[in-house]
Amino acid sequence: MTTSYEPPLSTGPGLVANNQPVQPPTPTAIDYIRAYVKRLRAGDIGSLPILFGIILVGIIFQVADSHFLTAHNMVNLILQMAGYTFLGYGIVFVLLLGEIDLSIGFVSAIVGVSVTVMLIPKNGLPWFLALPIGLLIGSAIGLLQGVIITFFQLPSFVVTLAGSLIWSGVVLLIIGNGGTVILQDPTIIGVTSAYLPPIAAWIAAVVLIIGFAAFRLSGLSSRRQQNLIVSPLPIVIIQVVLLAIAVLGIVYVANQDRGVPVVGILMVLFLFGLTFLAERTRFGRYVYAIGGNKEAARRAGIPVERYRVLVFMIASTMAGIGGVVLASRLRSVATDAGGGNLVLNSIAAAVIGGTSLFGGRGRISSALVGAIVVAGVENGMGLLGLSAGDKFIATGLVLLAAVVIDSISRRNQKRAGLT
Numbered sequence: 175m176t177t178s179y180e181p182p183l184s185t186g187p188g189l190v191a192n193n194q195p196v197q198p199p200t201p202t203a204i205d206y207i208r209a210y211v212k213r214l215r216a217g218d219i220g221s222l223p224i225l226f227g228i229i230l231v232g233i234i235f236q237v238a239d240s241h242f243l244t245a246h247n248m249v250n251l252i253l254q255m256a257g258y259t260f261l262g263y264g265i266v267f268v269l270l271l272g273e274i275d276l277s278i279g280f281v282s283a284i285v286g287v288s289v290t291v292m293l294i295p296k297n298g299l300p301w302f303l304a305l306p307i308g309l310l311i312g313s314a315i316g317l318l319q320g321v322i323i324t325f326f327q328l329p330s331f332v333v334t335l336a337g338s339l340i341w342s343g344v345v346l347l348i349i350g351n352g353g354t355v356i357l358q359d360p361t362i363i364g365v366t367s368a369y370l371p372p373i374a375a376w377i378a379a380v381v382l383i384i385g386f387a388a389f390r391l392s393g394l395s396s397r398r399q400q401n402l403i404v405s406p407l408p409i410v411i412i413q414v415v416l417l418a419i420a421v422l423g424i425v426y427v428a429n430q431d432r433g434v435p436v437v438g439i440l441m442v443l444f445l446f447g448l449t450f451l452a453e454r455t456r457f458g459r460y461v462y463a464i465g466g467n468k469e470a471a472r473r474a475g476i477p478v479e480r481y482r483v484l485v486f487m488i489a490s491t492m493a494g495i496g497g498v499v500l501a502s503r504l505r506s507v508a509t510d511a512g513g514g515n516l517v518l519n520s521i522a523a524a525v526i527g528g529t530s531l532f533g534g535r536g537r538i539s540s541a542l543v544g545a546i547v548v549a550g551v552e553n554g555m556g557l558l559g560l561s562a563g564d565k566f567i568a569t570g571l572v573l574l575a576a577v578v579i580d581s582i583s584r585r586n587q588k589r590a591g592l593t
Contacts, residue, residue, distance in 0.1 A: 203408040235554030245430035255549035257500040261520035262541030264492030270465045272533025273330040277337035282497030283512025285312040293359040316490025320483035354508045365502040369433035379425045448538045465533030522573040
């Protein structure tokens with residue numbers, strides 16, 4: 175008789191016999207696939223919608239304009255999605271709590287403007303001092319807003335909306351009447367204008383694949399030590415192979431043009447680091463627990479308010495990094511920095527990628543894959559010469575579809591007893 179298997183997060187510790195923990199049997203690949211199909215039928219569709227969305231966006235815009243899937247445009251797409259991705263990384267943590275942060279756009283602007291001003295030649299600071307000071311400013315803003323939210327028990331929506339207005343005013347005061355400040359530091363400019371040589375790009379790809387494989391295998395080892403059910407090794411191998419195909423394909427295409435942008439490597443490094451923080455540390459486990467059931471987490475002894483403050487600090491810090499990336503790409507900052515659709519697209523990236531608005535469910539990678547869709551829609555509609563209004567409508571419809579799918583999925587899972 176085969177052993178039924180429920181993929182994470184429905185696994186639990188092994189039974190105890192004679193006071194000794196028993197390692198649950200490792201399911202076969204067939205068991206895993208059967209369990210996956212069972213969960214699909216119950217409404218747990220996982221990452222399928224976003225994968226379908228990426229393919230659909232590629233097909234639609236390639237048919238409409240043959241330049242969409244060219245090497246030159248794919249490199250442009252990596253540069254376009256960078257800002258949304260970094261802001262989205264921070265938003266994922268906030269959404270995991272079931273909260274929202276509407277101030278990240280202008281927080282990113284404050285950091286970007288501050289760093290640019292500190293880098294003004296002659297009396298300016300070197301980049302290795304200006305950058306950390308700017309990020310500390312962003313982190314301090316997150317700390318302030320988090321403390322206000324938790325101390326006065328106010329809705330994060332209201333506090334961060336007020337923060338958005340306040341920080342937009344601060345941006346105007348910093349820039350003054352000049353309107354635009356030119357970024358002149360070659361190191362910061364190089365974040366989005368430098369590209370890896372082909373050999374370096376291939377080496378980075380191999381390191382990434384090996385790193386992912388090590389990450390997954392260490393996860394299996396950790397779960398075995400805790401007597402939890404683990405994924406079958408063949409499934410893990412298939413995941414590594416699929417990632418390898420995707421990564422090597424991206425590098426090959428990018429090398430046909432300017433090469434892999436340095437900012438693309440930074441996005442991957444932050445993805446690995448933040449994923450480790452969310453999935454392999456006590457901090458991450460507590461964030462998921464608080465988002466799943468805040469009161470239960472408090473009764474379990476988790477310092478809920480402290481972790482809420484820390485999450486808002488992470489969101490503001492990542493917004494600051496995104497602000498520097500955006501300033502690097504534009505090579506300047508202006509009075510409209512942080513405005514427009516930056517906030518909405520960053521939040522949309524996290525949600526479209528699969529992070530739930532209801533808290534407790536999502537991955538850091540959601541921001542990356544969601545940003546591909548958001549930037550892809552913007553990029554494709556730009557190639558077609560469509561208006562900003564058309565872009566807003568298209569992005570809004572994609573976001574609405576993602577939220578509806580998430581709501582239906584949660585409802586079906588609840589009926590099936592999976593949540």
